[in-house]
Amino acid sequence: MLAPQSHEKLLTVIDLPQPTGADLWPPEDTRREARLHKPLRALVGAVEVILAALAVWGAFACWKAGVVPVVITYSETTTLESQRYFGGPLAGAIGLVVLAAILLVDAIRQFLLAVRAKGRKPKD
Numbered sequence: 721m722l723a724p725q726s727h728e729k730l731l732t733v734i735d736l737p738q739p740t741g742a743d744l745w746p747p748e749d750t751r752r753e754a755r756l757h758k759p760l761r762a763l764v765g766a767v768e769v770i771l772a773a774l775a776v777w778g779a780f781a782c783w784k785a786g787v788v789p790v791v792i793t794y795s796e797t798t799t800l801e802s803q804r805y806f807g808g809p810l811a812g813a814i815g816l817v818v819l820a821a822i823l824l825v826d827a828i829r830q831f832l833l834a835v836r837a838k839g840r841k842p843k844d
Contacts, residue, residue: 758834765830768823775820782813 786809
């Protein structure tokens with residue numbers, strides 16, 4: 721036999737007074753806002769571009785160290801040529817290329833912030 725269904729009664733809602741006036745919002749912050757437009761950021765961007773170029777140069781050096789040609793001569797007519805790959809230097813080269821890409825993206829951001837980002841004019 722099924723139990724009879726009962727309905728839940730909601731308690732009455734007590735209407736409390738709501739805060740009004742100046743106490744409702746926190747006071748405005750009087751501190752000066754941080755400026756995004758700083759010409760010094762262009763110098764940081766230039767350093768990052770130089771570091772990215774060094775990382776690409778290091779990537780080429782690592783890649784060259786990771787691929788070694790192997791030549792085996794059995795007789796005057798038989799010569800076998802192959803390449804041997806070493807994982808450590810190749811992984812280092814890939815890591816340096818990724819680092820260079822991240823540095824370039826951040827350098828672009830730094831240049832744009834040094835040139836374009838200016839503060840908003842205060843409303844009168």
